[in-house]
Amino acid sequence: MEAINSSVNLDALNKAIDEVFYGEIDSTILYYLQSCVNCKACEAACPFTPTSLKYSPVNKAEVSRELYRYRFTVWGRTVGRFVGGSKKYLSLSEAETMFDYNWHCTNCGACMFVCPMGIDSGALINLMKEAAFKAGMVPKVYSDIANLEVSGNYWEIDVFRQAWNSLISKMKEAVGEVPLDKKGSEILFYASLYEAFVYPEVLINVAKILTKLKKDWTFMSKPLGVRPPIGMVLGDKDGALNVMKRVYNYFTDISPKYIVMTAGGFEYLSLKYTMHETFKVKPKYQVVHITEFLAKLYTEGEFEIEPIDKVITWHDPCQLGRRGGVYEAPRILLKALSKKFKELPSHGVNSFCCSRGGGGCGVPTLVENLAKMLNISISQEDKKFLDNTLLPLINAGEIKADEVKKIKAKEVATGCPVCIESIEFSLNYYHVDSDVLHIINLLTDNIKVRNK
């Protein structure tokens, strides 16, 4: 991928590689670095392998292994330096290859689940992403978005403020009162600016459900970032840390029992686990995806679901499902909604990644639109970078589109904004006559409160 060529600063990269390798390796990463038996079982699981075998998990992770061996293994420090397989630093072309590999991994976790050694290649690729970010090797459009989030300046942008305020107004039209920042509410309904842009109707529907169920809930008078903590997927650990402090302070200030969110991408794991692990705190609240929250209430008998007569299915978002362990909750709800619920051929722990979220990048046209709204100019290099991300989406999308076609699902429900974008792209691209939508949009009108 040539797009980053002029941005490579090898001195900065070498310094960053040392910082990451001498500062970040813990026992888990060490195990991943040391345990590969090169069986290649991970190849078929990766959504980027259909584009090229060079994107196989083991091949992408080899970059970090070479740098590790040079520093920490006897073989790598002796013979390896002469016969290959160990490297102190990367050459310009190797740095470009590393950059290319970084953006061909969504951290979906599929490789880890098929690996006989349980190796999470995504974690090793993330190491390189972190080094690359420290060295300024990140598409400018993404670093601009990350900077907006970290600085808090997103709230100074008219279009953002208007989008959020218009969301709150529409919620009010739909449900009457919308309590804002109400401390001690049972439920804090959490959403990001990104969600307000891409699916405001989903957020309004959640407000309708919470009101219908007579819950004590509150919403946020302003968002806590563009898609907090976006630094987690860009390699910007320090930026993510700052943003998580902001989020954690807000969560503890409101001090609810539940924090309910509609996004099941990286933000779910980051705000449920990473944030608290990083700050070494045990929260008094529970962070839950809306499907977990509703499945619990449904199981406890708080509402019924009026059935529909349609073939529907569920795409497991990788971060919510494979990495977060939330498989059952959406299925409880969808099976109650339709007797014709069908599983996709690859589902649950084997769900095939949509190839975008969790560390990959957005659908190129959507990234460009978002940048336009933010008044961020897209350089020629970034344009080339974004264009290059399209082919893997098309290739992985064919597998997803074929799966939907095979089970003849009329509606594909899921629980992550980026999964919706990418699957929608794939279904359109391959002319599959099915819709993809957030599970909330399927459920809202069919939730009937039980008379107690």
Ligand code: SF4
């Ligand atoms: S499946 Fe695991 S052990 Fe086999 S090549 Fe991939 S990372 Fe290595």
Ligand code: SF4
């Ligand atoms: S985490 Fe997912 S995208 Fe990344 S290498 Fe593994 S299978 Fe591929």
